[in-house]
Structure formats: C-alpha cells, structure tokens
Amino acid sequence: MRKxxxxxxxxxxxxxxxxxxxxxxxxxxxxxxQNAQTLIRLKIADVEKQxxxxxxxxxxxxxxxxxxxxxxxxxxxxxxQLNPSLxxxxxxxxxxxxxxxxxxxxxxxRGGILIFGSVPSYFNYDMxxxxxxxxxxxxxRDPDFVLAQNPLPKGxxxxxxxxxxxxxxxxxxxxxxxxxxxxxxxALEIADIxxxxxxxxxxxxxxxxxxDNQGVIVSSTEENTLGLxxxxxxxxxxxxxxxxxxxxxxxxxxxxAVNEEKRxxxxxxxxxxxIVGQLPSHEMYLSRDSGTTVLVIFNILLxxxxxxxxxxxxxxxxxxxxxxxxxxxxxxxxGNLNEVVSVRTNKEFASLSAGINTTVNALKEAIxxxxxxxxxxxxxxxxxxxxxxxxxxxxxxxxxxxDIYARMYTAKEVGGDFYDFFLVDENHLAVVIxxxxxxxxxxxxxxxxxxxxxxxYALSGLPVEETLYKSNIALCENNQxxxxxxxxxxxxxxxxxxxxxxxxxxxxxxxRKANGSYxxxxxxxxxxxxxxxxxxxxxQEIVFExxxxxxLYTDGVTEAMNRVEQLYSPKRLIRVLNQFPGSLGxxxxxxxxxxxxxxxSEGAEQADDITxxxxxxxxxxxxxxxxxxxxPSKEVFE
Amino acid sequence: MEIKKSVEGNAxxxxxxxxxxxxTSPQLSKELETLLEKEAINLIFDLSSLDYISxxxxxxxxxxxxxxxxxxxxxxxxxxxxTVKEIFEVTGFTGILNIE
Numbered sequence: 001m002r003k004x005x006x007x008x009x010x011x012x013x014x015x016x017x018x019x020x021x022x023x024x025x026x027x028x029x030x031x032x033x034q035n036a037q038t039l040i041r042l043k044i045a046d047v048e049k050q051x052x053x054x055x056x057x058x059x060x061x062x063x064x065x066x067x068x069x070x071x072x073x074x075x076x077x078x079x080x081q082l083n084p085s086l087x088x089x090x091x092x093x094x095x096x097x098x099x100x101x102x103x104x105x106x107x108x109x110r111g112g113i114l115i116f117g118s119v120p121s122y123f124n125y126d127m128x129x130x131x132x133x134x135x136x137x138x139x140x141r142d143p144d145f146v147l148a149q150n151p152l153p154k155g156x157x158x159x160x161x162x163x164x165x166x167x168x169x170x171x172x173x174x175x176x177x178x179x180x181x182x183x184x185x186x187a188l189e190i191a192d193i194x195x196x197x198x199x200x201x202x203x204x205x206x207x208x209x210x211x212d213n214q215g216v217i218v219s220s221t222e223e224n225t226l227g228l229x230x231x232x233x234x235x236x237x238x239x240x241x242x243x244x245x246x247x248x249x250x251x252x253x254x255x256x257a258v259n260e261e262k263r264x265x266x267x268x269x270x271x272x273x274x275i276v277g278q279l280p281s282h283e284m285y286l287s288r289d290s291g292t293t294v295l296v297i298f299n300i301l302l303x304x305x306x307x308x309x310x311x312x313x314x315x316x317x318x319x320x321x322x323x324x325x326x327x328x329x330x331x332x333x334x335g336n337l338n339e340v341v342s343v344r345t346n347k348e349f350a351s352l353s354a355g356i357n358t359t360v361n362a363l364k365e366a367i368x369x370x371x372x373x374x375x376x377x378x379x380x381x382x383x384x385x386x387x388x389x390x391x392x393x394x395x396x397x398x399x400x401x402x403d404i405y406a407r408m409y410t411a412k413e414v415g416g417d418f419y420d421f422f423l424v425d426e427n428h429l430a431v432v433i434x435x436x437x438x439x440x441x442x443x444x445x446x447x448x449x450x451x452x453x454x455x456x457y458a459l460s461g462l463p464v465e466e467t468l469y470k471s472n473i474a475l476c477e478n479n480q481x482x483x484x485x486x487x488x489x490x491x492x493x494x495x496x497x498x499x500x501x502x503x504x505x506x507x508x509x510x511x512r513k514a515n516g517s518y519x520x521x522x523x524x525x526x527x528x529x530x531x532x533x534x535x536x537x538x539x540q541e542i543v544f545e546x547x548x549x550x551x552l553y554t555d556g557v558t559e560a561m562n563r564v565e566q567l568y569s570p571k572r573l574i575r576v577l578n579q580f581p582g583s584l585g586x587x588x589x590x591x592x593x594x595x596x597x598x599x600x601s602e603g604a605e606q607a608d609d610i611t612x613x614x615x616x617x618x619x620x621x622x623x624x625x626x627x628x629x630x631x632p633s634k635e636v637f638e
Numbered sequence: 639m640e641i642k643k644s645v646e647g648n649a650x651x652x653x654x655x656x657x658x659x660x661x662t663s664p665q666l667s668k669e670l671e672t673l674l675e676k677e678a679i680n681l682i683f684d685l686s687s688l689d690y691i692s693x694x695x696x697x698x699x700x701x702x703x704x705x706x707x708x709x710x711x712x713x714x715x716x717x718x719x720x721t722v723k724e725i726f727e728v729t730g731f732t733g734i735l736n737i738e
Contacts, residue, residue: 435693437693437694437696437697438660438693438694438697439660482697482700482701482704483697484693484696484697484700486693486728486729504730505728505729505730505731506728506729507728508728525727525728525729525730525732526730526733527729527730527731527733527734528696528729528730528731531700531734532700532704532734555693559692
C-alpha cells in the first residue's frame with residue numbers, strides 16, 4: 001500500500017510540477033515578449049524623435065540660409081542698378097563676390113542668356129536649356145521673383161551647392177548667386193537618414209532599420225542591406241505576414257526569421273518612413289530562459305521537499321499504524337488470541353484497534369466455550385470407550401489355569417485401539433487386540449461396533465477364522481468412510497493349551513516359552529477387517545506349555561516417536577521385554593514397557609493409543625481345576 | 639508430504655514424498671477425489687520417496703483401490719521402500735494391492 005501511495009503521490013507531484021512549469025514558462029514568455037516589444041517601441045520612439053529633431057534643424061538652417069542668400073542676391077541686384085557698369089567689370093564683380101562670401105555670381109539678360117559673372121566659362125549659357133536653371137526664368141517677367149533652390153550636389157566632388165536668384169532691378173533679367181552651404185551640408189549630413197539607424201541599438205544585439213514608403217531599407221547597421229526591401233531580407237516563409245501587417249497597420253509588431261534566426265520586429269510609420277526595430281529571439285527570451293532555469297531548480301527542490309514530507313507523514317500517521325495492526329492480525333490469525341491491537345496514533349486507528357480487540361475477545365470466548373464443550377464430550381467418549389473394555393483385574397479370580405492383564409493408554413485425542421477377552425465357554429478363552437484406522441469420535445464409534453461384532457460371533461461358537469470372516473462382512477456393510485480395523489484374535493483351549501488364532505493385518509504378537517525369551521509368534525498376515533468383503537483368513541495354532549506368555553500390542557508401542565522422529569520399533573520392544581526379570585508379572589511388564597516408551601519419547605506428546613494385553617498359561621492349575629469339575633466340554637475348536 | 643503428478647502412457651502417476659500420515663492423508667485423499675471424479679483412469683503410485691505410511695494413509699489406498707475396482711481400471715504401486723513394504727505386509731494390503 002505504501003508503495004502504491006508513493007507512486008500516486010510521485011505521479012501527482014510530477015504532473016503538478018509540469019503544470020507549474022508550463023504556466024510559469026508561458027507567463028515568462030509573455031512577459032519577455034511584452035518587455036521586448038516595449039523595448040523596441042521605446043527605441044522606435046527615440047529614433048522618431050531624433051528624426052524629427054534632425055528635420056527641424058534642417059528646416060531652420062535652410063530657412064536662414066535661404067533668407068541670407070536672397071538678401072545677398074537682392075543686394076547685388078541693387079548694386080547693379082546703382083552702377084550698371086559693374087557688368088563687364090570682372091575685377092569689381094570678383095571683389096563683390098568675395099564681400100558677399102559666395103562662390104559664384106551670374107547675371108542673365110532679358111533673353112535668358114548668362115551675359116556676365118564670376119565664372120567666364122558659363123557666359124552665353126542659356127538658362128532655359130536645363131530644368132534646374134530654367135526655374136529662374138520667371139524672374140525676367142516678375143520683378144518681385146525670388147528663388148532659393150534646394151541645395152544639390154554639384155561637380156565631381158558632388159559637393160552640396162545652392163543657387164539663389166532674384167529679378168534684376170536695372171532691367172529685366174536675373175541676378176543669381178551660388179555658394180556651398182557648409183553649415184547646411186554639415187546639418188544635412190547629420191540629418192542624413194542613412195546615418196540615423198547605425199546610431200541606435202536595441203538591447204545588445206538588436207538594431208534599427210529605416211525604410212522609405214516603398215519598403216526599401218534606407219538606413220541600417222548592416223550596410224549590405226541598404227537598398228533592399230525589408231521583405232527580401234526576411235526569410236521567405238515569414239515575409240508575407242510581415243508585408244501584410246505593415247501594409248495594414250501604422251504601428252505594430254510581428255515575428256519573422258532572418259537567416260533562419262527568429263526575430264521580433266516592431267514598426268511604426270513616421271512621415272515618409274517606416275522605423276523598424278528588431279530583436280533576436282535568443283535575446284528576447286534571455287530573461288525567460290534564465291528565469292525558467294531558476295524556476296526549475298527551485299520547483300524540483302520544493303516538490304522534492306513536499307514529496308518527502310508527505311511520504312514521511314503518511315508513513316508515520318497511516319502506514320506504520322497499518323503495519324502494526326497487520327502484525328497483530330497476523331499473530332491472531334496464527335492462533336495467538338491473546339494478542340492485543342494497540343495502535344492509538346489517531347482516533348481512527350484507536351477505534352479500529354478497539355474493534356479488532358472486541359472481535360478477538362468475542363471469538364476467544366466462543367472458542368473457549370466450544371473447546372470446553374468438545375473437551376467435555378471427548379472426555380465422555382473416552383470414558384465410554386474405556387468402560388467398554390474389561391478393566392477389572394484379576395479378571396477371572398477363580399481361574400488359576402491362566403492369568404490375563406491388559407491396559408490401554410489413550411492419546412490426547414480419542415483413538416481406535418481396543419482389546420477384549422472373554423470366556424466363550426468354560427474351557428475357551430478368547431483374546432482380541434485391535435486398532436481402528438484414524439482417530440477421533442468416528443474411530444472410537446467404529447471400535448465399539450468392531451468389538452461387539454467380534455464378540456458376538458465368537459460367543460456364537462464359531463471358530464476364529466469364521467468369526468473374523470463373518471465380522472469382516474458385517475463391518476464392510478455401511479462402511480462409507482473406508483475405515484478399517486487391524487485385529488489379532490486367538491481362542492485358547494484352557495484345557496489342552498492349544499490356541500487357534502488369526503491375524504487380520506495386525507502387528508505380529510510376541511510369545512515367550514517358559515524360561516525362554518520373547519519371540520515372534522509365527523503369523524500369516526491376513527488383510528485388515530472392514531476393508532473388502534469376502535476375505536478369507538488363515539487360522540493357525542500354537543500349543544501353550546505351562547508358564548508360556550503371549551504379548552499382544554498395538555502400533556502405538558512400536559511407532560511411538562521421539563523428538564528426532566525415531567520410532568520405538570519392534571526391535572526395541574523385544575529387547576526391553578527380554579531384559580525384564582521373569583518374575584515381574586503381567587501388570588509389571590506392561591507398566592514397564594509403557595515407562596520405557598515414555599522414556600524413549602523424551603516428553604514428545606503421545607500421538608496414538610498405546611494398548612497391550614498379556615496372557616499367561618498355567619496348565620497344572622488348569623488340570624486340577626478340570627479334574628475337580630470332571631466335566632470336559634465338547635471340543636468345538638480342535 | 640509432496641505430491642507430483644505426471645502422465646505415463648495411459649496412466650496418471652502420483653509420486654509421493656515424505657510422510658503419509660493423519661496430517662497429510664487428507665491432501666492425497668482430496669487429490670484422488672478430483673482425479674477419479676472426472677474420468678475412469680489408470681493410476682500408478684510412485685512411493686520411491688515416501689518414508690512412512692500410517693493407517694490413515696492405508697485407508698486412502700484402500701479407498702482408491704475400491705474406486706478403481708468399481709471403475710474397472712488398473713492401479714499399481716511401485717518403488718515401495720522397506721518400511722512402507724513392511725506396513726503393507728503386516729496389514730495384509732499386499733494381498734489386495736498391486737504392488738510391484
């Protein structure tokens with residue numbers, strides 16, 4: 001759960017991180033774009049202002065120049081009126097030219113022909129022959145005519161030169177002066193639009209362009225772009241939008257690429273010009289990029305801290321509690337109902353703990369109740385099982401011809417062992433030892449049935465084999481559970497000492513001849529009882545001499561197990577029996593074997609019922625008994 | 639106890655290892671119930687790795703043999719070790735089971 005939670009938390013924080021970053025990036029981009037536009041707009045305003053100042057200056061200088069030129073020309077016209085002989089006097093004209101601080105002086109007659117001046121090579125020039133000079137022809141007709149021409153480049157040097165002309169006062173004609181307007185030339189140079197743009201910079205790598213109204217670059221930092229259209233400079237992909245935008249609006253901005261580098265352009269129409277500012281996008285987004293870097297680092301730190309704090313909190317408030325509850329539940333599931341859940345880190349856990357504890361306590365009570373009921377019933381079953389076995393010893397106090405002793409030590413759980421002995425008639429003693437497969441109430445019930453069926457058939461006087469054959473058939477009926485019984489049954493003729501016996505799948509018994517040692521009784525191992533119907537068994541016989549002892553037992557003895565899972569084994573049984581002194585007696589022997597089994601198991605719990613039965617034949621006593629009775633019974637069995 | 643199931647020709651082989659006693663018998667019993675419930679099959683028990691068999695274990699073999707007899711198929715037991723063999727002999731199971 002913790003992992004799942006952390007994965008979700010991490011995913012959520014990553015999404016939040018990305019969102020925060022995207023929004024910040026977008027805001028920073030907008031901010032950077034805004035800032036760049038403002039920067040360009042302000043710069044354009046500066047350029048525009050400079051442009052206007054230049055033009056104003058120029059206008060003022062020109063006005064002054066024109067006025068002074070006109071005054072000088074008028075002065076010369078007056079001089080000629082006062083002294084017409086000046087015409088033809090080159091010396092005087094030269095002096096006057098110098099006094100007037102002009103470069104050229106020309107006098108034109110009423111026919112428009114330059115008749116005299118400071119430059120003899122111009123003499124006889126027809127003013128009407130050129131549009132520039134023809135502009136002065138009006139002065140021949142109009143005595144009030146004045147004209148200060150636009151200063152124009154002249155000669156090889158292309159020096160700026162201005163002509164001013166007025167009407168002659170002495171007769172119709174023109175007085176013209178020409179001079180280099182140095183001040184104006186200087187102002188013109190300063191005001192030259194071509195020189196304007198290189199004087200401005202936007203940011204560190206942005207620049208200004210000035211276009212004429214045809215969109216041709218007339219001023220730029222990059223001289224190689226002069227004379228080109230802006231749309232030629234811009235990459236073809238973005239040129240069209242730029243063109244459209246500039247055609248529609250008088251002021252605005254657009255993004256276009258130049259040599260595959262994106263730039264932000266701002267423009268403004270100012271008189272006959274367009275002032276354009278441009279800023280490369282890398283500079284435009286410089287602040288955004290650095291801002292984003294800072295933001296990313298800060299956000300990573302912030303989200304990292306949030307992640308660890310939340311993970312830690314959840315761990316300490318929820319996960320640890322759940323682990324502790326789970327640990328306790330695991331212990332409870334494994335059977336430790338005394339485990340108490342005590343997670344009280346918060347109200348919810350306290351309530352959960354209390355709930356679990358209440359449930360477990362209720363469960364514990366129910367289990368204890370059920371257990372005590374079952375215990376009672378089991379001890380009843382055990383008691384009934386025990387009481388069904390003959391347990392009064394000596395069993396036949398009046399009989400001196402044999403002695404018998406048996407004992408069943410039940411395991412904790414009710415088992416299916418049983419033994420039995422009874423007199424079929426005065427001279428015949430039946431002994432049985434058996435073990436029902438399985439344990440518990442079903443086994444003990446089956447044991448009772450088996451015992452009574454065997455006894456019933458034996459008491460009806462049937463031979464041993466027939467008894468077992470019929471008992472087997474009876475037990476096979478209604479045995480849905482596939483239980484079975486291993487049994488050994490023997491019937492001893494107490495008069496002759498002949499015992500006829502059958503072994504139906506039971507552990508082979510032991511026999512000790514008087515003054516000898518214990519040995520296996522030769523047995524043909526027949527099939528167990530209640531397994532399959534119609535099984536025939538092999539009946540065998542053995543003749544008991546005085547003092548011979550039969551030892552019957554169940555696998556509870558030989559398969560008793562110690563702590564290292566070793567079995568007690570038939571070998572040990574026979575060895576221990578033979579170590580006992582002959583004088584020990586039947587009861588002493590059985591108790592002795594049980595003690596040895598206990599000793600062997602080293603305290604390991606007894607897993608199965610332990611049952612033993614011993615029969616000793618004392619023939620001499622038998623004879624005396626029978627002679628006294630004088631009533632030998634019919635030999636049914638032999 | 640561990641039960642390994644495999645197929646050998648037209649028979650299902652159950653290889654048992656460990657101890658077949660009161661605790662583990664229900665496991666085999668259940669396995670057989672599901673096996674024999676579906677269809678009539680031939681069974682082979684491989685007891686090479688079986689250390690011990692208690693009366694509860696014998697009961698499972700008896701049940702299986704009865705069911706196999708009823709179905710008319712075959713059941714074989716092989717790889718029986720000395721301990722297990724002795725138990726089969728003592729209880730007379732050698733007479734009713736097909737032990738190789």
